[in-house]
Amino acid sequence: MVYRIVLAGRPNVGKSTLFNRIVGRRKALVSDTPGLTRDYREEDVNYLGLSFCLIDTAGIYELSENTLSGRMHDNSMDIITSADICLFVIDGSKGVTTGDIEFANFLRKQKIKTILVANKCEGRLNKNGFYEVYELGLGDPVAISAEHNIGIRDLFQVVEPLLAQEKKEKNIKKKKNIKIVIIGRPNAGKSTLINSLVGSKRMLTGKEAGITRDSITIEWEWRGNLINLIDTAGLRKRSKVNQYSEKLARIDALRAIQFSDVVILLLDATKPMERQDLHLADLVEEEGRAIVVAVNKYDLIEDKDTFEDTLKELRETKLSQIKLQKIIKLTALDGSGNAKLMESVFSAYEVWNKRISTGALNNWLNEVLTKHQPPAKSGRRIKLRYITQISARPPTFVIFCSYPDSVPESYKRFLVNELRVAFEFPAVAIRIHLRKGRNPFEDN
Structure with a gap:
């Protein structure tokens, strides 16, 4: 500090x-x-x-x-x-x-x-x-x-x-309330994980998918830090949501994400990742929350080496926002992996709140431009002149440039990825806004 x-x-x-x-x-x-x-x-x-x-x-x-x-x-x-x-x-x-x-x-x-x-x-x-x-x-x-x-x-x-x-x-x-929301498909083990974390059978669990219908908030303390731990209903594909009560549960879960600090996306190790899991990860990024991905039921995996390769490919190709972060392997029934999960949650929370000095950002921008200039638009060279961080939660930056509307989306993604690696921003959404303007430190 x-x-x-x-x-x-x-x-x-x-x-x-x-x-x-x-x-x-x-x-x-x-x-x-x-x-x-x-x-x-x-x-x-x-x-x-x-x-x-x-x-x-x-x-x-x-x-x-x-x-x-x-x-x-x-x-x-x-x-x-x-x-x-x-x-x-x-x-x-x-x-x-x-x-x-x-x-x-x-x-x-x-x-x-x-x-x-x-x-x-x-x-x-x-x-x-x-x-x-x-x-x-x-x-x-x-x-x-x-x-x-x-x-x-x-x-x-x-x-x-x-x-x-x-x-x-x-x-x-530091001991203020941190809102942690657990999301995932039905029967991934979200309620079992909460019971394992808090040390009591607070949540009703079972093999039947969809037991949890409402977002349930539990006050809990971990290593002296106060936490609001929120269990949500399992989120299925929208096309499969039929009952009115299930539609309300989906809305309730989405609202919980909007007001969270860190979201745990819980996957089922025994089932292949589906498009719905990717949709949930994208939803967390759109809302600007920090994310930690965990895989439950790891004890049921027999070929651990092949599974590790699968997780690596998943992190690098499908979940770009966590490619610098390890996917946490755990077994909610016996609590193995819980400590690593919570350490990863608090690490993501710190990154979500992180600020970078303007000087360090502009040194980084100069290095990036030396490596890869933005492509010219209609023969016009695009000049990126100055960058500053305007907020955290999520980390948000403004770059002043000559033609902001002409910078292609692919180059914006390049800047986000370079920023993520250079300043160690795993597990959080990064916002970069382009504005027309000059470097305020240039001579008039």
Whole structure:
């Protein structure tokens, strides 16, 4: 877990100078010109034994307008609200402004962990300006001089306990409810698997297909993590769904997938994979959920080697979204394979929530373009200029390019596959959106 510390404040209060001081080298441009930092810069740092990601933002303005300055302001505010700790930097030599007061009010309303940093406090202090900062209601300020390397260690003596507190809170948050849905064809052993996992005969089971008619939710705890485990009715081909109650059960199961975090697709080792199994896997991908594929009744397989070859072919040719992930072999009746299944579920959940830095993504994009450029459309060269991740759950990316509508689907699939391999995204759907635009870091 990498903790994010953001530097925020008005233009020209010394945020970039402080950034360079902490990072230990000149990464951010500094000048007396206000607003020199237009986007944000981030750097992984180990400072005085503390590991974190340090982010330098553009200056906070009093008004957000439909201008470059306004967009810089909005971008900075988004970064600040997603950070773990905010270092609110003010100019200690000049005192507090209306903008400082408004921003302090914002931080308090958002309940963002904040340390007030009074920069430019070298030499004789402007005591009036320094003591004004108490009006912001953010506690004791830390007086520093980033330019002269004064007070930086004192600052991190304040940062350290906040990081420890954040770590403790995030460990607690890890124990939040994770919704795991088990799907599969009738009689694959879904209810038996749930009974095996929770250690009791919670679900009615039997040889008759279709015993489970409703999606049943069971609260369960695994290794300190709270789980909502959801059993669904077996999903048959739509053409074979005749009874009204079975149609309702199908709708109920599909709704459970939509609101899940991780979906376990349970196959029957004694039966060949059917088109319906592939349809279920595609459905999970369409909904953007993480998926783990497991094969039940593995104990009934006599020729294990041939079966392994079958699973390998299945993973590589028919279930492309899990080709980097092992198919879990288990026997629900005796619980063998359950631990590996749950470890795979939590691994998929972490990947589903994963974020990649913009810098790493654009390095990857340059390597991909060196290897394989998109095909020209009607004689026009398509330029892929810039990529960034806009969300997780599922991982979603935007690529800015010259002619987004002209990029063929085959090349989009190529990008998804390359991204999946490069950043280890097994078991999750990946979304790539193409937008017309330029690289925001190119010179104007």
